[in-house]
Amino acid sequence: MDNVIECVNLTHCYGKKLIYKDLNFSVQRGKIFGILGKNGTGKTTTINILMGFLRPTSGKCYILGEESHNLFPQTRAKIGLLHESHVCYEFMTVAQVEKFYSRFFLKWKKDLYYGLIDRLGVSYDHKISHMSCGQRSQVALGLIMAQNPELMILDDYSMGLDAGYRMLFIDYLTDYVRENNKTVFMTSHIIQDLEQVIDDAIIIGRQKILLQMPIKEFLSTFHQYHFNVEGRLPDLDFDDTIANWESLKNHYTVYSFKAEKDVKTYLENKGISIQDFHEISMNLEHAFIGLTGKY
Amino acid sequence: MTAKISRYSIIILVTVSLSILLPNLYWMIFDKPIRTPQVSFSPIIKDFVFTQTKNNNDDKIYLDTQGNSYDRKSYQALLPFSYYYNLERWGVLPDTIEGIPISISYIRRNTQFVRLRSYYFHTPMIQLYPLFESQSDFARLEMPNEMFRITNRIEFLDARTNSVVDSLSEIYNLALVEQGFQFPARYIAGNPTTRKAFDEGYFIIDAANSVFHLKQIKGKPYCVNTGIPANLNIRYITVQENSRREFYALMVTRENEILLISYDNYKLIRLPVDDFIADEMDLLFTIDPIYRTIKYFNDQELKCIVIDKDYNIIDTYETIWLPKTEWTSSKIAASLFPFQVERENARTDYVLFNLKFNGWLALIGIFLALGITVIVKTVVYRENLKENRFDLLIVAVTGLYGALAVLLIRPEPWD
Amino acid sequence: MYKAILYKEWLKIRWVVLGSVLVILGFLMYIGLNVRQYFEMNDPIKVWIYLIQKKVLYYSLLKFIPIFTAIVLAIVQFTPEMAKKRYRLTFHLPFSETKSLLFMSGIGLAFILLIAIILLVGLAIIGSIYLPAEVTISSLISVLPWLLAGFVSYLATSAIVLDPSWKYRLLFVLFFAPFIQSLFLENGYYEYKYSIGIYFLISLLFGIIILFPGYRLRKGSVK
Numbered sequence: 001m002d003n004v005i006e007c008v009n010l011t012h013c014y015g016k017k018l019i020y021k022d023l024n025f026s027v028q029r030g031k032i033f034g035i036l037g038k039n040g041t042g043k044t045t046t047i048n049i050l051m052g053f054l055r056p057t058s059g060k061c062y063i064l065g066e067e068s069h070n071l072f073p074q075t076r077a078k079i080g081l082l083h084e085s086h087v088c089y090e091f092m093t094v095a096q097v098e099k100f101y102s103r104f105f106l107k108w109k110k111d112l113y114y115g116l117i118d119r120l121g122v123s124y125d126h127k128i129s130h131m132s133c134g135q136r137s138q139v140a141l142g143l144i145m146a147q148n149p150e151l152m153i154l155d156d157y158s159m160g161l162d163a164g165y166r167m168l169f170i171d172y173l174t175d176y177v178r179e180n181n182k183t184v185f186m187t188s189h190i191i192q193d194l195e196q197v198i199d200d201a202i203i204i205g206r207q208k209i210l211l212q213m214p215i216k217e218f219l220s221t222f223h224q225y226h227f228n229v230e231g232r233l234p235d236l237d238f239d240d241t242i243a244n245w246e247s248l249k250n251h252y253t254v255y256s257f258k259a260e261k262d263v264k265t266y267l268e269n270k271g272i273s274i275q276d277f278h279e280i281s282m283n284l285e286h287a288f289i290g291l292t293g294k295y
Numbered sequence: 296m297t298a299k300i301s302r303y304s305i306i307i308l309v310t311v312s313l314s315i316l317l318p319n320l321y322w323m324i325f326d327k328p329i330r331t332p333q334v335s336f337s338p339i340i341k342d343f344v345f346t347q348t349k350n351n352n353d354d355k356i357y358l359d360t361q362g363n364s365y366d367r368k369s370y371q372a373l374l375p376f377s378y379y380y381n382l383e384r385w386g387v388l389p390d391t392i393e394g395i396p397i398s399i400s401y402i403r404r405n406t407q408f409v410r411l412r413s414y415y416f417h418t419p420m421i422q423l424y425p426l427f428e429s430q431s432d433f434a435r436l437e438m439p440n441e442m443f444r445i446t447n448r449i450e451f452l453d454a455r456t457n458s459v460v461d462s463l464s465e466i467y468n469l470a471l472v473e474q475g476f477q478f479p480a481r482y483i484a485g486n487p488t489t490r491k492a493f494d495e496g497y498f499i500i501d502a503a504n505s506v507f508h509l510k511q512i513k514g515k516p517y518c519v520n521t522g523i524p525a526n527l528n529i530r531y532i533t534v535q536e537n538s539r540r541e542f543y544a545l546m547v548t549r550e551n552e553i554l555l556i557s558y559d560n561y562k563l564i565r566l567p568v569d570d571f572i573a574d575e576m577d578l579l580f581t582i583d584p585i586y587r588t589i590k591y592f593n594d595q596e597l598k599c600i601v602i603d604k605d606y607n608i609i610d611t612y613e614t615i616w617l618p619k620t621e622w623t624s625s626k627i628a629a630s631l632f633p634f635q636v637e638r639e640n641a642r643t644d645y646v647l648f649n650l651k652f653n654g655w656l657a658l659i660g661i662f663l664a665l666g667i668t669v670i671v672k673t674v675v676y677r678e679n680l681k682e683n684r685f686d687l688l689i690v691a692v693t694g695l696y697g698a699l700a701v702l703l704i705r706p707e708p709w710d
Numbered sequence: 711m712y713k714a715i716l717y718k719e720w721l722k723i724r725w726v727v728l729g730s731v732l733v734i735l736g737f738l739m740y741i742g743l744n745v746r747q748y749f750e751m752n753d754p755i756k757v758w759i760y761l762i763q764k765k766v767l768y769y770s771l772l773k774f775i776p777i778f779t780a781i782v783l784a785i786v787q788f789t790p791e792m793a794k795k796r797y798r799l800t801f802h803l804p805f806s807e808t809k810s811l812l813f814m815s816g817i818g819l820a821f822i823l824l825i826a827i828i829l830l831v832g833l834a835i836i837g838s839i840y841l842p843a844e845v846t847i848s849s850l851i852s853v854l855p856w857l858l859a860g861f862v863s864y865l866a867t868s869a870i871v872l873d874p875s876w877k878y879r880l881l882f883v884l885f886f887a888p889f890i891q892s893l894f895l896e897n898g899y900y901e902y903k904y905s906i907g908i909y910f911l912i913s914l915l916f917g918i919i920i921l922f923p924g925y926r927l928r929k930g931s932v933k
C-alpha cells in the first residue's frame with residue numbers, strides 16, 4: 001500500500017484552544033481525499049501542518065515518505081500546493097507568473113496553463129492584482145495544473161469560482177488523477193460538487209473528528225429520518241444511534257448511521273410516540289449538514 | 296544549522312549594540328564633571344595659587360601653598376599678568392614688578408601661550424599647504440594661488456586650474472635638493488592662515504628625519520637644513536609665529552620630550568619636563584614678562600613647573616585627585632559591564648571601535664548574569680539548557696549584554 | 711532557478727532602482743553645482759584651505775542617501791512577500807529556503823552596491839574637476855562608513871520586514887540602530903581610517919541575520 005500522506009496522532013491547539021486531538025489518517029496513491037468541515041474547524045491548519053508551515057502540538061505527518069516539517073526541496077517539486085485564498089504573486093502579470101514558475105519544474109505543462117487561462121479572456125499582460133478574486137483563483141489553479149505534480153494539495157479550491165468554472169476544474173481534476181495515478185488532498189466547505197469526486201473523507205466538527213470513511217460508505221450508511229411527535233416534545237440525546245437531530249414544533253428530523261428499524265425501536269424505548277416515520281434520501285451536502293448541524 | 300548560526304549572529308550584533316548603548320545610558324544618568332583645579336604662579340607672592348571647588352558646585356575658594364585664602368579680587372590681584380584689565384579697572388595694577396616697569400601693552404607684548412592636547416597628535420590632516428610670501432612689501436599676508444605637496448618631489452598646484460605649476464615646482468625642487476632633502480616628506484608643520492602677524496613658513500621633516508625650514512622670501516625659495524639631530528623621533532611640531540621671536544616652533548618627540556626651536560640658528564631648548572605623557576595629558580606652556588609656566592595634567596593629577604628666562608626650574612607644584620575610575624559609580628559600572636565599546640574619545644579625532652575592559656569586578660556581573668540567564672531559561676522559558684549551549688558561553692563572556700541578548704532572542708525548536 | 715528568482719525580484723524592485731539612481735544622480739549634480747558655485751564666488755585657494763583645514767565635507771548631503779535607499783528597497787522587496795502570507799509561495803518552491811533568502815538578499819545588496827559605485831564615481835568626477843587629488847580621495851574614503859550603513863540597513867530592514875512577530879521587529883529596530891548610528895560619528899574627513907576595518911568585519915554578520923526570521927516564518931513560530 002503506497003501511502004502518499006500519513007498522519008499519526010495529530011493534535012493541535014492554538015494557545016489553549018483545542019482544534020482536534022489524535023487525528024490519524026492516510027491517503028493512498030491515486031485517491032482523492034477530502035477534509036470537510038465548517039469554517040474554523042481546522043482544515044487550513046491541517047494543510048499548514050502537512051506543508052511544514054506549522055508545528056503540530058503533537059503527532060507526526062509524513063508526505064511521500066518524508067517528515068512533513070522538513071521536506072527536501074526536490075520533494076516539493078512533486079507537490080502542488082494551492083494556498084488558502086489562492087495566494088499568488090499579484091505584482092506579476094499572467095505571462096510573467098508562468099515564466100517564473102516554469103523554471104522550477106521539469107515537467108511543466110505550459111499548454112495546460114494557457115488552456116485554462118484562455119478561458120478567462122484576459123490579455124497575457126494583465127496584472128494579477130487587477131483581476132477579480134475568481135480570475136485570480138483560475139490563474140492559481142492553472143499554475144498548479146501546469147506543474148503536473150504527483151500530489152496535489154488544494155486548500156478550498158472553490159473560492160471565488162463560478163459554477164461553470166468549478167465544474168470545469170472538477171473535470172480537469174478527475175482526468176488528471178485517473179490518467180496518471182495522481183493523488184489529491186483537498187479541503188472544502190462547499191460540498192455540492194464533491195460527491196462524485198472524493199473517494200475518502202474526514203469530516204471535522206468543533207474540536208473533534210466526526211467521520212472518517214469513504215464517501216460511498218458514508219452515503220450508504222447515513223440516513224435522515226422524519227417523524228412527528230405527539231404530546232410531550234422531548235430533547236433527544238446524542239449517542240450511537242442519534243448522530244444529530246433538530247425539531248420544528250412537533251416535526252422532528254433525526255440523522256443516524258443505524259437502520260430505520262433500529263431507530264424506531266430506540267425512540268419507542270424512550271417513550272416517544274412517533275407518527276409518520278419515513279426516511280428522506282440525501283445527497284452529500286445534505287448529509288454533511290446533517291452531520292455537522294446547521295449552525 | 297543555518298538558522299541556528301543566524302540566531303547567534305543576531306545575538307552577537309545585539310550584544311555589540313548593547314555594549315555601546317547601555318554604558319552610554321548609564322553615564323547619561325550618573326556622570327559628573329571633573330573639575331580640574333586652576334593653578335597659577337603669582338609673581339607677587341612668588342608662590343602658587345590655586346582654586347578648589349567644594350562639592351562640585353560653583354563655590355570656589357582661592358588658596359596659596361601656605362594655606363592662606365583669598366577672595367576673588369585679591370586672588371586676581373596676585374596674578375597681574377593674567378588679570379591686568381581688571382586690575383587696571385580697579386586701579387591696582389602695579390607700576391613695577393621685580394623692578395620691571397609694567398604696563399598693559401608691555402604685558403601683552405611679552406606674553407605667549409602654547410597649548411598641547413592629545414588630539415593634536417591624533418587628527419587627520421590632508422598634507423597640502425600654501426606657501427606665503429614672508430617678506431612682502433604689503434602690510435598684510437596674502438593668500439597665494441597655489442598649494443604645495445611633497446611626495447617624491449615638491450609640487451605646487453594652482454587652485455584656479457587644479458593643475459601642477461611646473462615652473463614653480465621646479466624652482467622649489469631644486470632648492471630642496473640642493474639642501475640635501477630626501478623625498479618624500481615625513482611631516483610638514485606650519486600655519487596655513489593669513490591671520491597671523493608674520494609668516495615663518497614650514498618646518499619639514501624629510502625621509503631621513505632631518506628637519507628643514509622652508510619659506511618664500513621675495514618670491515624666491517628659502518630652504519635650510521636646520522641641523523636638528525635626526526635621531527630625535529619627532530612626532531609633532533607647532534610653528535608659533537609670535538612677535539616675541541624667541542622660538543620658531545615647539546616640538547614633541549615620541550619619548551615625550553618637549554623642545555623649542557629657537558631663533559638662534561635653530562638651537563634646541565629643552566623644557567625641563569620629565570613625566571609628561573603626550574598621549575594622555577594636556578599641556579599649557581605660558582610665557583609672561585618674568586616667568587615661564589609649564590602646566591600639564593590628566594584626569595587625576597596636575598603638575599605645574601615654573602622656570603626662569605634661562606629655563607631653570609624655580610618651583611614646582613603637584614596635586615592629585617580621585618580619578619573617575621575610583622568613583623563608586625565607576626565601580627558599579629565595572630561590575631555590571633565587563634567591557635564597553637568606546638567610539639569617541641577626547642584624546643583623538645578619529646572614530647574608534649575600542650573594547651575597554653573594566654577589570655575583575657566584572658566577574659560579579661558575569662556571575663549574576665549567568666544566574667539570571669539560567670533561572671529564566673529553566674523556570675520561565677522551560678528550555679533544555681543542553682540545547683543551545685553556546686548561549687551560556689556568550690553570557691559567560693559578555694555578562695549582562697549577552698544575558699539580555701540571549702533571553703530576548705529566544706531559540707527555536709531546531710530541525 | 712536563480713534566474714527565475716532574479717526575474718521575480720527585478721519585477722518588484724525595478725522602479726525603486728530606477729528612482730534611486732535618478733535621485734542620486736540628482737543629488738550628485740546638485741553637489742557638483744554647489745561646489746562649482748563655491749569656486750565661482752570665492753577665491754579658489756580659500757575654498758581649498760577651507761575644505762582642508764576646517765574639514766568641511768562638501769558632500770555631506772549624501773550622508774543618509776545609502777540608508778534611505780536601502781530601507782526603501784528592503785521594504786519594497788519584502789513586503790509583497792509578507793502580505794497575504796505570500797511567503798508560503800516562496801517557501802514551497804522546490805528550492806532551498808536558505809538559498810532563496812540569501813539570494814534575494816544578495817540581489818538587494820547588488821543594487822546597493824550599484825548605488826555605492828555611482829556615488830563614488832560621481833564624487834570622483836566632481837573632485838577631479840575642482841579639487842586636488844588628496845581631497846577627492848578623502849571624499850571617497852570618508853563616505854565609506856555611510857555606504858556601509860547602507861548595506862547594513864538593507865539587511866537589517868529585510869530581517870525586520872520578514873519577521874512574523876512584532877516583538878522581534880521592535881527588538882531588531884532598537885538593537886541594530888546603535889551599531890548603524892556608530893557609522894555617522896564623523897566631523898571631518900578620514901576619521902574612520904583606523905576603525906572602518908572593524909566595523910566592516912562586524913557588518914559581515916548582518917549577511918545571515920535574515921535566516922533566523924525566515925526560519926521562524928517558515929515554521930510558523932509567533933513568539
